[in-house]
Structure formats: C-alpha cells, structure tokens
Amino acid sequence: MRFLRRCRSMVRALCLASVLAAGCLVRAALAAGSSCVSCHMNLGEAQAKIIRDFQGDIHHEAGLSCHSCHGGDPKTEDMALSMSPDAGFVGKPGPTDMPRFCGKCHSSPAVMKKYNPALPVDQESKFWTSHHGMELKKGNAKVAQCASCHLPHSIRKAGDPLSSVHSKNVAATCAHCHSDKEHMKGSGLPVNQFDKYMKSVHAGALYKKGDIGAPTCNDCHGNHGAQPPGVESIAMICGSCHAHNMELFNGSLMAKAWKKRGYHACATCHQHHDILQPNLDMLSGKGSVCLECHTPQHKGYQAGAAMKRGIEEGDAVYSEVTRFIDEVEQKKGMDVAEARDDIQEGRQALIQARTAVHGFDAGKVGEIASSARNALEKARTFGQKAAREFWRRRVGLGLSTLFITLVVAGILLKLRDIEK
Amino acid sequence: MSSGFQGSRLFRWLDERFGAGRLIEWAGHKTVPVHRGTVFYYMGGVCLFLFIVQVLSGILLLMYYRVGPDSSFESVHYITTKVDFGWLIRSVHSWAANLLVFFIFIHMFSVYFMKSFRKPRELTWVSGFVLLCLAMAFGFSGYLLPWNELAFFATKVGTDIIGELPLLGEWMLKIVRGGEDVTGATLSRFFGLHVAILPGFTVVFLGIHLLFVQVQGMSHEGEAGSKAMPFFPNFLLRDLALWLVILNVLAILAVFFPWELGKKADALASAPEGIKPEWYFLFTYQTLKLIPGKVMAVPGELLGIVLFNLAGLLWFLVPFWDAGIPEGKRDRAINYLGLFVVMFIIAMTIWGKFS
Numbered sequence: 001m002r003f004l005r006r007c008r009s010m011v012r013a014l015c016l017a018s019v020l021a022a023g024c025l026v027r028a029a030l031a032a033g034s035s036c037v038s039c040h041m042n043l044g045e046a047q048a049k050i051i052r053d054f055q056g057d058i059h060h061e062a063g064l065s066c067h068s069c070h071g072g073d074p075k076t077e078d079m080a081l082s083m084s085p086d087a088g089f090v091g092k093p094g095p096t097d098m099p100r101f102c103g104k105c106h107s108s109p110a111v112m113k114k115y116n117p118a119l120p121v122d123q124e125s126k127f128w129t130s131h132h133g134m135e136l137k138k139g140n141a142k143v144a145q146c147a148s149c150h151l152p153h154s155i156r157k158a159g160d161p162l163s164s165v166h167s168k169n170v171a172a173t174c175a176h177c178h179s180d181k182e183h184m185k186g187s188g189l190p191v192n193q194f195d196k197y198m199k200s201v202h203a204g205a206l207y208k209k210g211d212i213g214a215p216t217c218n219d220c221h222g223n224h225g226a227q228p229p230g231v232e233s234i235a236m237i238c239g240s241c242h243a244h245n246m247e248l249f250n251g252s253l254m255a256k257a258w259k260k261r262g263y264h265a266c267a268t269c270h271q272h273h274d275i276l277q278p279n280l281d282m283l284s285g286k287g288s289v290c291l292e293c294h295t296p297q298h299k300g301y302q303a304g305a306a307m308k309r310g311i312e313e314g315d316a317v318y319s320e321v322t323r324f325i326d327e328v329e330q331k332k333g334m335d336v337a338e339a340r341d342d343i344q345e346g347r348q349a350l351i352q353a354r355t356a357v358h359g360f361d362a363g364k365v366g367e368i369a370s371s372a373r374n375a376l377e378k379a380r381t382f383g384q385k386a387a388r389e390f391w392r393r394r395v396g397l398g399l400s401t402l403f404i405t406l407v408v409a410g411i412l413l414k415l416r417d418i419e420k
Numbered sequence: 421m422s423s424g425f426q427g428s429r430l431f432r433w434l435d436e437r438f439g440a441g442r443l444i445e446w447a448g449h450k451t452v453p454v455h456r457g458t459v460f461y462y463m464g465g466v467c468l469f470l471f472i473v474q475v476l477s478g479i480l481l482l483m484y485y486r487v488g489p490d491s492s493f494e495s496v497h498y499i500t501t502k503v504d505f506g507w508l509i510r511s512v513h514s515w516a517a518n519l520l521v522f523f524i525f526i527h528m529f530s531v532y533f534m535k536s537f538r539k540p541r542e543l544t545w546v547s548g549f550v551l552l553c554l555a556m557a558f559g560f561s562g563y564l565l566p567w568n569e570l571a572f573f574a575t576k577v578g579t580d581i582i583g584e585l586p587l588l589g590e591w592m593l594k595i596v597r598g599g600e601d602v603t604g605a606t607l608s609r610f611f612g613l614h615v616a617i618l619p620g621f622t623v624v625f626l627g628i629h630l631l632f633v634q635v636q637g638m639s640h641e642g643e644a645g646s647k648a649m650p651f652f653p654n655f656l657l658r659d660l661a662l663w664l665v666i667l668n669v670l671a672i673l674a675v676f677f678p679w680e681l682g683k684k685a686d687a688l689a690s691a692p693e694g695i696k697p698e699w700y701f702l703f704t705y706q707t708l709k710l711i712p713g714k715v716m717a718v719p720g721e722l723l724g725i726v727l728f729n730l731a732g733l734l735w736f737l738v739p740f741w742d743a744g745i746p747e748g749k750r751d752r753a754i755n756y757l758g759l760f761v762v763m764f765i766i767a768m769t770i771w772g773k774f775s
Contacts, residue, residue, distance in 0.1 A: 397675045404668045411661045
C-alpha cells in the first residue's frame, strides 16, 4: 500500500513538473518574441511537440530558432506577413530539397565557422556521392536524406546518447528503413542486415560490453557518403581497425591469389554483417572456411590444420598451467606473481599466433605458438618450485617443532630434577 | 656447573674488576612468589622475549627493506619471494608484533587485578604504560611500511583523527604526515619513527622498567602464607621453556598463516571496502563510530578523542588516585573498574571486527 501511495505521489509530482516545464518553455519562447511559437503552440499536439522537442535541439542550443531554417518574420503576429515569401519564408522542405535546405548553412564554411568550426562542411557534397544521394537525384523520395537519420527538431550531437546517430543508436536508425520490407521493395537489397549485425562480435562489443568505439553501420559504410564497400576496399575498411591482420594478409601469398579470383579479402572467411567471434574450427575440421576452396588433401588445408594444432596445444598448456598456478596460490598460499607474468607472456603470444594466421604461414604461427608454450612452461617450473617450497616449509616446521619439544621436555626434566 | 665457573680464572678476572661475585650472590637470593597468580609473572618475560624477536627480525628485514613509495612495496615483495627465509622473517615480525601487543595487555591487566601497581611500584606501572603506548606506536608506524593498499588507507583514516583535534589538529596532522596527505614523506617519517626514535625510547623505558622490577623484587613477595621459588634457575628455566613454546607458535603462524602483502598502495585508487585499523585500535575506532556526529554542539569525534584521552590519563595515573579511595572499598572499586574496561575492550573489538 505504502509503495502504491508513493508511486501515485511520484506520478503526480512528475505531471506537475512536466506542466511547469512546458509552461516555462512557452513563456521563454514568448519572451523571445517568436510569433512562430505563439501560433504553432496552439495548432494541436503534433505542432506543440515540435516546439517542445526543439528545446533540446543542438540548433536551439546554438541560439537558432524556427525562422533560421524556415525563414519568415517571427516578430510579427500577423500570419500573412510573418509567413510571406517576402519575409524569406520557405516553409517545410520536401525530401528532395532537404540536402540543399540543410546545406545552406552546413555547406558554408563561413556560416559554420560561427557555430562549430570543427564540423566538416562536406556532408552535402558527400551525400550526393552516396547511393542515397544518387537515388534522390533521380527523384526517388524514399531514400534517406538528412532528416531521415537526424530527426528534425530534435537533432543532437552524435556523442549525445539521446541522438539518433549516437553509435549505440545508429544500427536502429539505419534499420528503420533497411529492415522494412515494404520500404525496401524494389531496391534489390536484403532486409536482414540488422538481424545479422546484432549477432556479430561487433554488436556484442558495442551493446554487451558497452564499447562505443566498436563498429556499427557507418564505420564500414560511411555516413553521409554511405556506400556498400567494394571488393577492393573491404580489406582497407576492416584494416582501419584490424591493421595488423590487414598487413599480414596483404603480405601473404593468399592475397594475390584471391585478388585474381575476385574474392573479398576479409569477408570471404568472416562474412560481413554477421561477423562472428572467430574460432580455431575455422581453420580445419567440419566447419572450416578453408574447405570452401581447398579439399582436405590440399597443402593449403593441411597448413590450416597445422596452425590450428599449434595454437590448440598452446591453449591446452595455458589452461593447465593457469589451473596449476591458481591452485599453488589459492590452496597453498604461495606467492606466484612471477609465474603470472610468464602466463601473461604466454597468453600474449597465443593471441599473436591467432593474428599470425592471417599471414597463412604455418611455420610462423608454429614458431609463435611454441614461444607461448616456452613462457608457460617457465611459469609451470616456477609453480613447481613454489609447491616444493610449500612442503619444505612444513617439513622444516615439523623438524623445528620436534627440536623445540625435545628441548622443552629436557628443561622440564631438569626442573623436576632440581626441585626434587 | 656454576660452581665450576665460579672457580675459574675468567670468573676471578671478572670478579676483581666488576664484582661478578656480588651479582651471583644477589641473583641467588632472588625469589618469585608461588600462588594462584604465579602464571602471570611469566607475562612480562614473554613480552621481553617478543620484543627481542622484534629487534632481531627487524634488523634482518632492514638488510633488504628500502624505504620509499617506489621501493617499499617492491622490497617487501622481494623479501617474501626471493630472499632465503625472508618469508619467515617477515611473517614472524608481523605475528610477533601482534602477539607482543596482546601479551602487553595480558601483563598490564594481570598487574592491575593483582594490584601490583600500588606503593612502592607506582613508577613501574607508569613506565609499563609508556611501554604499551610505544608498542602501539610501533604497530601503527610499522603497518604503513610495506606501502600496500590496506596500510595506506588505514593510515589515512588513522591520521585523520589527529586533524579533528581543536586548534593544533591541522598543524599536528601536517607534522605526522609530512604534508597534507599520506605520501612518501609520511612513509619516510614512519620509517624513521619505527627504526630509530621508538626503539631508542623503548630501550630507555624498558631499562627503567626492568631496573625497577629488579630493585623492588616481585610483588606479593613475602606475604603471609605465600611460598616462593628461586628465580635462578627454577623460574628462569620455566621462562625459557615458555619462550621456546612461543617461538614455536610464531613459526606455526608464519608457516600456516603467512602475513599477506596485498596490492601496492595507489593514492589515486578508491579506498577498498572494509578498511579497519589493526585489532588493538579496533575498540577505539568502533567507539568513535558509535558516537553521533554532534553531541550538544560538540563534534562527536572530538568528544570521543577527548574522552579516550581522559580515560587513558586516568588509567595511567591509577596508582596515585587509587590511594585516595577508602580502604574498605578500594579493592572492589578497582576490580569493578578493571572488569568494565576489559569487557568494554572485548565487546567493542568483537563489534568492530564483525561490523
């Protein structure tokens, strides 16, 4: 009951706060002398919402108002005058006009310098090079333009978690159209990219681990100049983050052969939207991606199997040694900090071996995996020494206890002798 | 054997120069009363033994310990992992420090309940109380020296209390810490205190304390109906046996419960949960926690500190005000007060430990 009462009073307080806030906003706008606000506030909920939303818009924060984009004269209460073309009124732009409408300011270095000199001014020109832009030019009003992604009247900085283009919201913003079968009809594009992406290791990093640096749609496709990456550029795109893997791949024999055959560099093994956590089974066995081109008897497939074996052996030693060192530390209470350093070195080498797979050189991978095993064996030797020391201490304690007991017994016998 | 030694040339040489014969004769007459509380006569000896253990293990640790925020933790880690028997010496030093404070408490309360502080042993009590304070200062300063996370934050909290004192608080806090905060300067100060200043004072007060005991003899000596045993060799051999047992206990504790080092202190890290002082400061810490923030416009912490200081002063001066209590009520009053103090310390320590 008390909880319900509390909820009720909270709701009441929230309602009161919203009414007061709305009232304050309107009063503030009126104080600024905008006839747009005073009229549109009374034109129904949809119009009132625009005014409310705009209070959080970055343009409002920069001191801009309705007439800054839509033109007109907000100082006069006369609708005919305030919304006359003579007063510069341009009204609501259609989808095809939108890039030029926003570009009035955003493509002008002189204007942008006043508000945000760090912001590029090439969004509009990039947009016209994108698939969206090219389609829009042809008159396809269904494609995305500025207002499709940057929700009009509530545009926020990309770093603002409430922004539709914040890294955590980008996929949903793109999916708004790209997952809509009806909307995408006739485009020839699939509508399952969002579902595939959400299963990927990148989405896992972004949403589960909260790593906002993890890639989402625009990191691979670009934002204003959005394009599907071509065969040539896919390795470059993945390589912008996975630089070492790209370098290894480009230096490998495989890169030349794939180029000849027109294979996508990374996506051939890792797919594109549903890029899953890679595992060693990709190298050999039933699920091996090598089998897409090689037969199990091929030298290439055998090299993959050898790489897998080398890393798996290293992994097994890693688990075994880690378990042993944990036991020495937790059950025997010995200091094993030095062994932990070696384990870390071994782990690091195993990660390197996994990366080295992209060079398709089984000898190199084997060499790195072997250095990992050496570091791990060093840790094991340290642990064994610590375990021996553990028993040595107990034996030493036993012997000294025996010695002390004998001396004490001797003293007591001597005392008995004296006191007799 | 002793008669053999007394007939030797070496003894004659010593006797001619230092009167060794008189010392042997005096020692031969020294006795220890035998009664129900005789066992408590060993407690002082145990404290002396543990102090010797501390001096010896401390000197060994000094061979490798390097003071400084970049070297203290590393050198203690080196001692416990690389130096032969370093783990044993470090654990024995830490355990013996705790046992020493524990046995000083036992020794003090046994002296109190046996009323051995009364005339003519007032100054023995006073010097003993000073030795207790010195032992606690040893503990507090030594706790910081490994420069680990727990020690760092416990010292921060512990020294904060000094800053609560009116007028001189902030100034004293700066003196103790060597600046506004616990830093490398605090570590150097505590090190100097721990290995030079406190040992100097302790040797002086311990010397005085032992001298008084030897000059005045054991309390309750020669009381009606009490028996006595010779100090040499009967009591001394028993003392020796007990010391050996304590030494063995220390070795068992060091092997089965090695003293942990933990993580290195990081001033920028947030304080770990459950920061508490060492057990012998726990009763004061818990009491200070229980006092409300303000008591009649006086800050609670300040009030607590003043009350503890007053109580400490009363305890320190017990031989002097005890004489003023009418004789019929004197023993009972002292017993009740002592019982209350013991119960209070035990209860607050347990509460502090589990809260």
